[in-house]
Amino acid sequence: MPQEVLLEVKDLRTEFFSSKTSSVTAVANVSFNINKGEILGLVGESGCGKSVTSLSIMQLLKDTPGKITNGQIILDGVDLVTASAEDVRKIRGGKMSMIFQEPMSALNPSMRIDKQMIETICLHSDKTKEQALAHAAEMLKKVGIPDPPRVLKNYPHQLSGGMSQRVMIAMAMSNDPKLLIADEPTTALDVTIQAQILDLMKKIQKEEQSSILLITHDLGVVAEMCSRVIVMYAGKIVEEAPVEILFGNPSHPYTQGLIASVPKLGSGVKVLPSIPGSVPDLAAMPEGCRFAPRCKYATDKCRTENPELFEIGENHRCRCWLMQDK
Amino acid sequence: MEKKPILSLKNVSKTFPVGKSLLGKPTKFVHAVNNVSFDVYEGETFSIVGESGCGKSTTGRLINHLMSPDSGEIWFQGKEISKISQDEMRPLRKDMQMIFQDPAGSLNPRMKVAELIEEPLLIHTDLDEAGRMKIVNELLGIVGLSAKHAQRYPHEFSGGQKQRVGIARALTVNPKLVIADEPISALDVSIQAQVLNLLNRLQQEYKLTYVFISHDLSVVEMISDRIAVMYLGFVVETAPKELLYKTPMHPYTEALLSAVPIPDPTLHKERIILEGDIPSTINLPKGCPFAARCKKCKPVCLEERPVTHEVEPGHFVACHLYD
Ligand SMILES: Nc1ncnc2c1ncn2[C@@H]1O[C@H](COP(=O)(O)OP(=O)(O)OP(=O)(O)O)[C@@H](O)[C@H]1O
Ligand SMILES: Nc1ncnc2c1ncn2[C@@H]1O[C@H](COP(=O)(O)OP(=O)(O)OP(=O)(O)O)[C@@H](O)[C@H]1O
Ligand code: SF4
Ligand code: SF4
Ligand SMILES: [Mg+2]
Ligand SMILES: [Mg+2]
Numbered sequence: 029m030p031q032e033v034l035l036e037v038k039d040l041r042t043e044f045f046s047s048k049t050s051s052v053t054a055v056a057n058v059s060f061n062i063n064k065g066e067i068l069g070l071v072g073e074s075g076c077g078k079s080v081t082s083l084s085i086m087q088l089l090k091d092t093p094g095k096i097t098n099g100q101i102i103l104d105g106v107d108l109v110t111a112s113a114e115d116v117r118k119i120r121g122g123k124m125s126m127i128f129q130e131p132m133s134a135l136n137p138s139m140r141i142d143k144q145m146i147e148t149i150c151l152h153s154d155k156t157k158e159q160a161l162a163h164a165a166e167m168l169k170k171v172g173i174p175d176p177p178r179v180l181k182n183y184p185h186q187l188s189g190g191m192s193q194r195v196m197i198a199m200a201m202s203n204d205p206k207l208l209i210a211d212e213p214t215t216a217l218d219v220t221i222q223a224q225i226l227d228l229m230k231k232i233q234k235e236e237q238s239s240i241l242l243i244t245h246d247l248g249v250v251a252e253m254c255s256r257v258i259v260m261y262a263g264k265i266v267e268e269a270p271v272e273i274l275f276g277n278p279s280h281p282y283t284q285g286l287i288a289s290v291p292k293l294g295s296g297v298k299v300l301p302s303i304p305g306s307v308p309d310l311a312a313m314p315e316g317c318r319f320a321p322r323c324k325y326a327t328d329k330c331r332t333e334n335p336e337l338f339e340i341g342e343n344h345r346c347r348c349w350l351m352q353d354k
Numbered sequence: 355m356e357k358k359p360i361l362s363l364k365n366v367s368k369t370f371p372v373g374k375s376l377l378g379k380p381t382k383f384v385h386a387v388n389n390v391s392f393d394v395y396e397g398e399t400f401s402i403v404g405e406s407g408c409g410k411s412t413t414g415r416l417i418n419h420l421m422s423p424d425s426g427e428i429w430f431q432g433k434e435i436s437k438i439s440q441d442e443m444r445p446l447r448k449d450m451q452m453i454f455q456d457p458a459g460s461l462n463p464r465m466k467v468a469e470l471i472e473e474p475l476l477i478h479t480d481l482d483e484a485g486r487m488k489i490v491n492e493l494l495g496i497v498g499l500s501a502k503h504a505q506r507y508p509h510e511f512s513g514g515q516k517q518r519v520g521i522a523r524a525l526t527v528n529p530k531l532v533i534a535d536e537p538i539s540a541l542d543v544s545i546q547a548q549v550l551n552l553l554n555r556l557q558q559e560y561k562l563t564y565v566f567i568s569h570d571l572s573v574v575e576m577i578s579d580r581i582a583v584m585y586l587g588f589v590v591e592t593a594p595k596e597l598l599y600k601t602p603m604h605p606y607t608e609a610l611l612s613a614v615p616i617p618d619p620t621l622h623k624e625r626i627i628l629e630g631d632i633p634s635t636i637n638l639p640k641g642c643p644f645a646a647r648c649k650k651c652k653p654v655c656l657e658e659r660p661v662t663h664e665v666e667p668g669h670f671v672a673c674h675l676y677d
Pocket of ligand 2: 404
């Protein structure tokens with residue numbers, strides 16, 4: 029079956045400016061595709077650029093000192109980087125929407141849930157208020173909220189963490205987005221609630237054939253949800269692979285270390301392999317390979333020359349000199 | 355050989371007042387810890403697991419005498435400590451130290467790392483400066499930091515390095531019991547392994563006893579000898595690690611274990627998806643605290659609190675299925 033591309037990110041570069049001339053680069057040379065109907069995972073350590081990548085796609089950097097300084101983000105043939113603010117506003121919340129890590133920061137605290145949901149729905153469709161309200165109730169039901177009429181009349185602070193996360197998912201899904209970006213959608217939740225929400229996201233993806241970019245640092249969640257995975261390290265993609273290959277045969281030394289250092293239920297190990305050292309600071313990126321200071325295979329070449337993202341197999345790319353001739 | 359408990363909790367409860375009436379009297383109470391009992395034996399790692407807000411940290415703080423229980427007893431090295439004064443507690447503090455969840459928040463930002471590690475020695479020993487510095491440098495080495503780190507401030511360190519400073523600080527006075535409240539939750543995966551391995555090594559070298567608080571069941575499986583599962587402030591199941599993971603008995607423990615995502619895409623396991631949310635700790639359910647989400651709930655569960663039974667040696671469960 030040929031894969032149809034929904035989103036194409038080409039050579040994205042996002043910088044944060046502390047003044048007109050001085051900046052740090054949070055995301056560099058990032059390119060990837062998301063196919064229709066797939067769940068793509070994006071993993072990596074804190075600060076590696078996962079959220080900045082998703083905010084760049086959503087064109088939500090306006091309120092930050094961040095700016096896209098290179099690249100294209102093409103959704104269904106439209107480049108969002110050069111599209112007008114008006115066009116982006118129509119796409120955001122409609123064709124493309126986002127679930128944020130902190131539900132409380134994404135919901136308006138002083139507005140009842142019904143009002144917020146009706147507003148979002150009416151902005152992207154020609155439904156009347158009554159139709160929008162009925163649709164909102166239906167969406168809440170879909171995400172497993174037992175009593176939608178009551179929740180619709182609530183303010184966000186009257187809901188538990190799991191409830192407001194579900195409300196946000198319902199809101200993000202209410203206009204049948206083709207692309208859903210979920211930035212750590214379950215990190216703030218407990219495992220039993222997390223299981224409910226992941227189950228729900230999978231169901232919605234299957235039923236609506238939407239695509240999901242799932243950002244998380246939990247490799248267990250990735251293994252259960254995603255068909256392909258991108259691994260970022262210090263602002264760059266270091267590996268991209270189908271999920272079975274990433275877990276079964278990781279190629280980048282960082283990915284290998286990451287997967288080995290995750291404790292697994294029932295494995296019986298007492299000591300975990302660990303990656304020595306810590307992530308470099310954005311303002312003091314090492315030259316050459318950014319993982320070199322922590323990599324046991326690093327050579328002089330690694331410390332001076334930046335490896336490209338080599339194609340090393342079908343749908344498998346890896347940014348490491350060791351893989352150059354594979 | 356008879357194992358000796360170093361720490362025992364007997365029917366410990368703690369509530370917090372919330373909301374005030376017009377007369378300034380609290381109107382509602384959060385029931386954070388309810389009737390909790392367990393023993394911790396010398397040299398073991400005893401873990402407390404459960405979801406957010408189930409009372410893990412409060413239990414840790416009660417043990418560490420950072421607060422007193424409303425009722426119940428806490429025995430540490432043969433002494434009942436729950437109601438003693440801070441003065442009486444001071445000599446015991448040396449034997450009981452705490453590592454906190456948030457490595458950044460638990461270190462004074464204006465103190466250099468050497469001063470931070472030295473501080474407990476100033477309080478608990480009469481060593482001179484040279485003697486103190488010798489221990490500080492030794493400890494820095496033990497937790498994998500170098501002498502050059504000693505003159506830096508916490509903000510110059512990564513999360514994992516800060517947590518190492520926290521661990522070094524807890525170890526300065528040779529404690530017997532270390533309460534580690536989510537010591538790795540705030541750290542990145544690759545750093546978590548470094549800190550876990552360090553805790554493991556230190557336990558073997560210094561015969562430490564750990565009370566390890568966590569919500570991560572994979573981590574807990576790795577480092578524990580025995581485990582208590584808490585729900586809504588109650589301990590619902592206590593068992594040696596092997597029994598708990600192989601034959602969980604409480605329906606909540608079963609659901610919790612089944613909800614852990616497995617980092618292996620070739621495995622497809624059947625999952626117990628619980629319905630509903632965790633109930634409020636203000637109005638505790640009359641019967642079983644888990645009844646609202648339990649698929650095996652019987653009429654008696656809504657009426658009566660299940661009592662704890664020892665269903666097999668060392669395996670304690672509070673559930674009407676085992677009455
Ligand atoms: N508003 C901002 N101003 C300046 N720098 C920022 C801003 N937002 C993010 N950054 C920097 O960009 C880098 C990438 O941040 P990002 O939030 O994308 O990380 P992340 O991968 O999402 O991490 P986490 O797992 O912690 O959420 C970080 O070094 C961060 O400090
Ligand atoms: N000082 C306090 N005042 C009022 N309520 C409190 C206080 N400390 C804790 N609580 C409440 O007691 C309950 C138990 O909290 P506790 O911090 O022990 O949970 P926990 O299991 O450690 O959760 P987490 O995994 O989120 O750290 C919660 O409902 C909490 O809101
Ligand atoms: S390029 Fe060199 S330093 Fe970088 S990951 Fe590969 S081997 Fe290690
Ligand atoms: S006592 Fe009843 S409701 Fe509670 S866990 Fe057991 S079966 Fe379920
Ligand atoms: Mg983020
Ligand atoms: Mg806690």
